[in-house]
Structures are given as C-alpha cells and as structure tokens.
Amino acid sequence: MIWGRGVARSKPWEVDDELWAVIEPLLPKVERRARHPGRKRHPDQLVLQGILFVMHTGIAWELLLRELGFGSGMTCWRRLAEWTEAAVWPWLHEVVLAKLRSANALDFSRAAVDGSHIRAFKGGPKTGRSPVGRGGTGSRHPLITDATGIPLAATLTGGNRNDVTQLIPLLQAVPPVRGKRGRPRHRPDVVLGDCGYDYDKYRRLVWDLGVKPLIARRGIEHGSGLVAQRWLVERTFAHLHWFRRLRIRWEIRDDIHEAFLTLGCGIICWRRLKHHQA
Known part of the structure; x- marks a missing residue:
C-alpha cells in the first residue's frame, strides 16, 4: 500500500x-496434544x-x-x-463484504462481469487449451464486481471455457452479503457484459434470477456505450494480478489456486474498506 x-x-x-x-x-x-505434543x-x-x-x-x-x-x-x-x-477464505471475503455494506461502500445497483486468461504450465484440473494463449494450457478467472469495482466473486475454469458459460455460476457465486438490517443482499439489480455474453439464452437465464442483463450487442458500429461503466472490472483484474501468484497458475491443485484467488479478493475488499474509512 x-x-x-x-x-x-x-x-x-x-x-x-x-x-x-x-x-x-x-x-x-x-488443540495441542497433552501427551507427545511435538x-x-x-x-x-x-x-x-x-x-x-x-x-x-x-x-x-x-x-x-x-x-x-x-x-x-x-x-x-x-x-x-x-x-x-476449512473454507476460511470464502468466509473472510463474505465478512469483509458485510463490513463494506455496513459502511455504505458497496453498490449493488449494477455489477460487471468479465474473464481473464492465465497460463497454467503444470496443468491440472480446470485447465484447457486456450485460443487466446497460442493453444497453450491455461485457466480463466471469471470475475463479477459491484458498480465501484469491488470483487463480489471470482471463480476458476479451464482456459477453453467460454466466459458466457460462467455468467450464471458467477451470479450464483455471489455470497449473501449482510451488514444491514433485513435480508442479506446477493443479487445486483443489473449485470453488465461485453458482446462475448451476447446470447439471448443467457439473457433469459439472468432475468430468471431477478437480474436485468445489460449486454452489448455484436455488430453495433459505434459500440455499446458500456465501456464507461465496465472499465472498473478491468481495473479489478489489474489489482488481482498484482498478486504475482495469480498471473500464472503454478498450482496443479485447483483448490489451492482458488484459495489464492479468493484470498486476493478478500484482501482487495479489506483495502477498499480501509480507504473508505480513512
């Protein structure tokens, strides 16, 4: 910092x-053993x-x-x-998100989704040959953030998976965020996506979750006008990949890499909370 x-x-x-x-x-x-504690x-x-x-x-x-x-x-x-x-890292992320919501620093009015490719030199579960990585083995980090770029959930998939297939799992991966009286919040009002998410099937599935899809259409000459709202998710990727262990996947075990990914989200949320309180 x-x-x-x-x-x-x-x-x-x-x-x-x-x-x-x-x-x-x-x-x-x-608990330390009473006999032969080591x-x-x-x-x-x-x-x-x-x-x-x-x-x-x-x-x-x-x-x-x-x-x-x-x-x-x-x-x-x-x-x-x-x-x-012991599921410590999802709990940490959820606890800090609740503190952000309690401090009115979390904005569920809209969310943005995107994915980022990383190399996976040692292979392992949730890897695949990626078309954007010259056919090398890789993984992807699908990510969803709130309207200010705070990471709400991040997952791990194979490098050969299309981002649109992770849209519904990402929305479902957002934990119930407490911090205020009443029911926890775990769905944004609107989800923003680029033209890679332009499938009517997935728009209907998003609507079924009670979320409005605002997704760019392919072939629009002057763009979708969503760039001004979606750049925040790109910034969050930059913050995540500032952790060098998340730039390249060295772990064969997918749960260990996912641990780093969720811990990274929790640390970013904690820093945002401290910045908000400063």
Whole structure:
C-alpha cells in the first residue's frame, strides 16, 4: 500500500492487528496434544504473512527463507491447505463484504462481469487449451464486481471455457452479503457484459434470477456505450494480478489456486474498506 513520500508504509504482506482480529476467529482451532505434543506450532499470524508473501512475490514455496520469520515454505503450504479445506477464505471475503455494506461502500445497483486468461504450465484440473494463449494450457478467472469495482466473486475454469458459460455460476457465486438490517443482499439489480455474453439464452437465464442483463450487442458500429461503466472490472483484474501468484497458475491443485484467488479478493475488499474509512 502506497502512503506517499515521507510517510512510512507497511509491506503488502504484513497482517496488522486489525486485519488479524477479523481473520483469527475464522481459523479452525487446533488443540495441542497433552501427551507427545511435538514441536510447538508456528504462530498462525506469521504463517499467514508467509502465505501472503508467496502470493505477492510469486516465489516457489521451497524458496521461502526461514530467516523471514514466516516458518518454512512447507509449513505455510500445509497451513494454506488446512485453512482452504476449512473454507476460511470464502468466509473472510463474505465478512469483509458485510463490513463494506455496513459502511455504505458497496453498490449493488449494477455489477460487471468479465474473464481473464492465465497460463497454467503444470496443468491440472480446470485447465484447457486456450485460443487466446497460442493453444497453450491455461485457466480463466471469471470475475463479477459491484458498480465501484469491488470483487463480489471470482471463480476458476479451464482456459477453453467460454466466459458466457460462467455468467450464471458467477451470479450464483455471489455470497449473501449482510451488514444491514433485513435480508442479506446477493443479487445486483443489473449485470453488465461485453458482446462475448451476447446470447439471448443467457439473457433469459439472468432475468430468471431477478437480474436485468445489460449486454452489448455484436455488430453495433459505434459500440455499446458500456465501456464507461465496465472499465472498473478491468481495473479489478489489474489489482488481482498484482498478486504475482495469480498471473500464472503454478498450482496443479485447483483448490489451492482458488484459495489464492479468493484470498486476493478478500484482501482487495479489506483495502477498499480501509480507504473508505480513512
């Protein structure tokens, strides 16, 4: 996070006490055995910083130096897998979205959808040969944001999947967002999409969810006029791919890459919340 000249700035992978107070209650509790307890468990807060360090820098797990204080790379990887199995990252994203809504910083009046291709050199589930990646193996990040570019949901698919096939799953992936009295909110009023989503079948399916589709038509000479509203989702992709571990998929396990993706959405939402409160 950049604070400007002459002002101290924290490293982007540091987890301050305020963020830790949000994350710690979501982590599964691990009781130490009374008999044969073994080596003391490395502090969760430091391990999380190690996970974020790998996500920010993109280095291999085995290159994570113990001298940094995060624990070994294998310790961080195992803790990431443990917390992923416990669904910590979707809970974190949902909790921070609720805080944004409570602060009136979330705009459900419209949402924007798009997809971004990444290379997947090691293959694995949810990969495929992509027409935009010279036929190389890749994956895609379908993304939906609110009207201000806050990520509401992101998923992982094969690089050979058409974005329009993920439109309904994306809308359904938006969690119920609390933060205000009454029912949680989990559908935008309008969804914006480029001409790649121009299929009447999917327009009808979007209407069935109670959402108005505003999708560009193919072949319109002067464009759809939606660019001024859709550029925010492109900016959010830039923020997500600022995490180097999300620019290229190195994980064979799809759940681990999805963990990075959801954690990245949660961190972006947290930064937006702190910016709103500043």
